[in-house]
Amino acid sequence: MSKITITINHQNVSCVEGESILQIARREGIEIPAICYLSGCSPTMACKLCMIDVDGKRNYSCNTKAKEGMNILTHTPEINEERNAIMQSYDVNHPLQCGVCDKSGECELQNYTLKMNVTNQQYSIKESDKPHKSWAKAVYDPNLCIMCERCATTCKDNLGEANLKAQKADLEPLDAALWKEKMPKDALSVWSRKQKALIEFVGNTPCFDCGECISVCPVGALSTNDFKYKANAWELKKIESTCIHCAMGCKITYEVRHNDTLGTPHIYRVKNDFYFNPICGAGRYAYDITSSTKPTQNLQSAIEAFKKAQAINVGNQTSNEEAFVLNHLAKSLNLRLHNQEALYFKNFINAFLTYAQKTTLNHLDDFKQSQSVIVLGSAINYQVPTLRYMLNNKLKLVKGSQAVYMHPLNDSLMQSLSKNLTTIAYHPDALGIAVGSIALAALEEKKIQTENTELTDMLKPLLQSKHTIKKSINKEVKKTITTTNDAGEEVSQEITQTIEEIQEESVYQALLDAHISAEHFIVLKDMLKTPPLLILGSDIYQHTESRILAQILGILERENILKVLLIPPFANALGLAMICDLSPVQNAGFTIGFRDKGDFICESNFIADDELHKTSDSTPHFILPALNQMEGTYTNIDCRILPLKPALPFVGYDLSDIAKAFDMKGDYLIDYTSLICGCEFDDFENKFLNDGTNMRGYRFKNLALTPLAPEDSHALTLPTYKTYNAYMLHSPSQFNTYTAMSKHLQNKIGIYVSPTFLEELGLNEGEYITLSDSQHNISGAVFIDYHLNEPYFLINPMLSGADKIFSSNQWTNVHISHKEQV
Numbered sequence: 001m002s003k004i005t006i007t008i009n010h011q012n013v014s015c016v017e018g019e020s021i022l023q024i025a026r027r028e029g030i031e032i033p034a035i036c037y038l039s040g041c042s043p044t045m046a047c048k049l050c051m052i053d054v055d056g057k058r059n060y061s062c063n064t065k066a067k068e069g070m071n072i073l074t075h076t077p078e079i080n081e082e083r084n085a086i087m088q089s090y091d092v093n094h095p096l097q098c099g100v101c102d103k104s105g106e107c108e109l110q111n112y113t114l115k116m117n118v119t120n121q122q123y124s125i126k127e128s129d130k131p132h133k134s135w136a137k138a139v140y141d142p143n144l145c146i147m148c149e150r151c152a153t154t155c156k157d158n159l160g161e162a163n164l165k166a167q168k169a170d171l172e173p174l175d176a177a178l179w180k181e182k183m184p185k186d187a188l189s190v191w192s193r194k195q196k197a198l199i200e201f202v203g204n205t206p207c208f209d210c211g212e213c214i215s216v217c218p219v220g221a222l223s224t225n226d227f228k229y230k231a232n233a234w235e236l237k238k239i240e241s242t243c244i245h246c247a248m249g250c251k252i253t254y255e256v257r258h259n260d261t262l263g264t265p266h267i268y269r270v271k272n273d274f275y276f277n278p279i280c281g282a283g284r285y286a287y288d289i290t291s292s293t294k295p296t297q298n299l300q301s302a303i304e305a306f307k308k309a310q311a312i313n314v315g316n317q318t319s320n321e322e323a324f325v326l327n328h329l330a331k332s333l334n335l336r337l338h339n340q341e342a343l344y345f346k347n348f349i350n351a352f353l354t355y356a357q358k359t360t361l362n363h364l365d366d367f368k369q370s371q372s373v374i375v376l377g378s379a380i381n382y383q384v385p386t387l388r389y390m391l392n393n394k395l396k397l398v399k400g401s402q403a404v405y406m407h408p409l410n411d412s413l414m415q416s417l418s419k420n421l422t423t424i425a426y427h428p429d430a431l432g433i434a435v436g437s438i439a440l441a442a443l444e445e446k447k448i449q450t451e452n453t454e455l456t457d458m459l460k461p462l463l464q465s466k467h468t469i470k471k472s473i474n475k476e477v478k479k480t481i482t483t484t485n486d487a488g489e490e491v492s493q494e495i496t497q498t499i500e501e502i503q504e505e506s507v508y509q510a511l512l513d514a515h516i517s518a519e520h521f522i523v524l525k526d527m528l529k530t531p532p533l534l535i536l537g538s539d540i541y542q543h544t545e546s547r548i549l550a551q552i553l554g555i556l557e558r559e560n561i562l563k564v565l566l567i568p569p570f571a572n573a574l575g576l577a578m579i580c581d582l583s584p585v586q587n588a589g590f591t592i593g594f595r596d597k598g599d600f601i602c603e604s605n606f607i608a609d610d611e612l613h614k615t616s617d618s619t620p621h622f623i624l625p626a627l628n629q630m631e632g633t634y635t636n637i638d639c640r641i642l643p644l645k646p647a648l649p650f651v652g653y654d655l656s657d658i659a660k661a662f663d664m665k666g667d668y669l670i671d672y673t674s675l676i677c678g679c680e681f682d683d684f685e686n687k688f689l690n691d692g693t694n695m696r697g698y699r700f701k702n703l704a705l706t707p708l709a710p711e712d713s714h715a716l717t718l719p720t721y722k723t724y725n726a727y728m729l730h731s732p733s734q735f736n737t738y739t740a741m742s743k744h745l746q747n748k749i750g751i752y753v754s755p756t757f758l759e760e761l762g763l764n765e766g767e768y769i770t771l772s773d774s775q776h777n778i779s780g781a782v783f784i785d786y787h788l789n790e791p792y793f794l795i796n797p798m799l800s801g802a803d804k805i806f807s808s809n810q811w812t813n814v815h816i817s818h819k820e821q822v
Contacts, residue, residue: 378537
């Protein structure tokens with residue numbers, strides 16, 4: 001779209017034709033009130049407060065698109081008067097006992113009531129009975145609800161679930177004729193709307209661990225049951241930090257206050273910048289796990305353990321600074337660093353960048369700019385939920401956008417996001433074929449010439465599987481027949497007949513065997529007409545042919561067929577891959593387990609909320625601060641090094657104290673931050689600008705990885721297909737030890753199955769079952785996954801024995817060997 005100039009309040013503003021006036025004003029720092037509009041979502045025009053004067057005519061800025069030469073006024077006397085009336089209508093029967101409302105001090109209704117100078121109330125109506133309701137973690141007080149519908153909007157346009165809607169309610173009717181002469185039109189419309197409906201939960205399946213509807217509520221109508229009436233908003237200290245649960249690294253704000261007469265700090269809730277940064281349930285609710293505030297530690301025993309060790313097992317929760325120190329110690333003490341997931345990821349990055357002939361990874365900016373998106377090898381609904389939010393938002397609001405979701409799980413939530421999303425449930429053994437199908441589509445579309453022997457050699461088995469089949473097609477044809485009527489006259493009549501026609505069609509048998517149909521292949525070819533963004537998941541990094549797949553994808557990016565966005569396999573995987581010199585896991589004698597298992601364990605002494613609710617019976621050998629107790633950084637999917645800030649105190653030693661014994665000079669871990677990125681920790685920003693521009697952390701420009709020496713191309717192997725019924729996958733809302741121990745999360749660590757499969761197995765939710773593959777056992781409680789359509793067991797990798805059952809593959813076959821009612 002072209003650049004244009006408009007005038008707002010006599011100020012010339014440059015913008016893009018078609019942008020909403022409200023978005024332009026926010027970007028330019030020009031205030032236009034709005035209580036129902038969410039940036040990046042579809043406008044509802046429920047509040048009418050964003051009214052403006054456009055060339056002498058009344059418009060609503062949330063739904064008005066910019067055109068060249070527009071002259072806009074935002075605060076005329078007439079507009080100000082009507083906004084005052086709207087706020088009066090909102091305040092009718094709205095309780096004003098702000099001292100006991102959870103939103104008090106942060107209430108947008110309260111703020112606008114004062115800002116619009118509402119000093120008296122001219123309107124009244126009999127109050128209606130409005131019982132409280134609840135769903136998931138939310139408590140809904142309809143007496144406080146102003147029907148802005150932001151909760152329904154974010155559920156539909158961000159989350160893609162549409163569980164909330166405004167439903168007709170039996171409320172005191174508003175006599176419009178009575179008030180028509182006394183009240184301005186828009187104010188009457190707002191009031192009338194508020195008297196006709198309330199928010200209802202309309203989802204077909206239960207809602208778990210979300211809370212985004214609570215976050216966007218401008219008043220106290222929605223609150224979380226863990227926080228309601230626990231603290232006043234103005235008492236809470238806000239500490240901006242980064243979510244440490246998945247690779248998205250979302251911005252969060254801890255809200256902290258003392259919880260006893262001794263002044264003991266306590267995290268009361270986690271909030272987010274909902275305009276630009278929706279967060280998942282794990283980020284919002286798994287804040288209740290921390291480490292002892294004053295642990296008993298033996299620093300000397302830790303130092304001796306490092307001197308004795310042959311290897312360090314680096315855990316997935318390790319921060320960038322801790323990784324930097326561990327890497328330095330490993331070099332000076334001749335130790336091996338182990339983290340197999342991060343090593344697989346690092347090797348894949350190396351191979352991909354080598355064949356793509358570049359030194360940088362793609363960013364989330366590429367996601368926002370891409371019209372077409374392919375997701376491959378990641379169950380994003382479970383592994384990176386907020387990326388699923390971004391995908392849904394694009395499909396809902398970006399005209400002409402389309403997506404393909406390729407994964408063996410038949411996920412009904414992904415299927416329901418949009419009619420412009422195609423799901424391809426390839427066979428669990430066919431990940432390599434799924435990657436190959438995209439390269440084949442590029443060849444078919446002549447995006448790459450068949451003379452490119454480097455690629456055609458790798459795809460040779462797929463190309464050789466091409467053959468012609470005969471297909472029966474039913475076609476409707478119209479023909480005219482002539483008949484003679486009773487009077488002996490000839491009468492012409494047009495009829496439609498169905499005839500069978502045999503057509504020849506070229507297909508790739510390798511794709512058909514992988515459950516990628518000819519129709520699916522046509523969709524993939526269509527996606528490549530303009531370069532799409534391929535979002536690549538962690539299933540591929542440990543694949544037996546990951547080097548070949550990296551080579552294929554590297555060539556496709558090099559030739560501008562597509563761009564690849566890599567999803568790190570865990571929260572700080574990119575940080576560990578970038579910083580640590582990792583080695584393959586092997587028996588290495590005495591090991592340090594740093595936030596991991598080992599002979600000498602350095603880990604947080606996890607407790608939940610207070611010392612009385614312990615979550616672990618075992619005490620680490622050396623107690624570390626939890627990640628909500630320390631300063632440091634994480635590296636996310638967007639190649640941003642993001643700040644972690646301490647919400648709770650920790651009076652004890654950490655890794656920097658061990659490092660001093662080995663001549664490292666930093667007094668604190670953040671003294672090493674500048675050595676990682678060249679930027680001091682205290683200089684990091686953690687914010688979004690008014691237009692959504694991401695100013696968070698430090699984005700590194702190049703990866704400090706060593707390109708691989710190119711090797712001869714190898715052909716993809718056609719798999720031998722097996723039948724599976726179990727997949728290793730983190731349970732919904734569950735990512736790590738923090739979430740596993742959280743008492744606030746509804747979803748728990750366990751074995752998840754579909755409702756139908758649960759019934760077929762004759763099980764009840766919550767039963768404790770043992771699964772066996774004939775050699776190994778794994779036990780856990782069974783829960784329902786309402787979005788799963790296949791007869792699979794989804795087994796959490798944190799369950800004891802999962803590493804043995806899934807030692808060679810993420811898919812396997814199991815049977816129930818024991819069950820008991822709990």
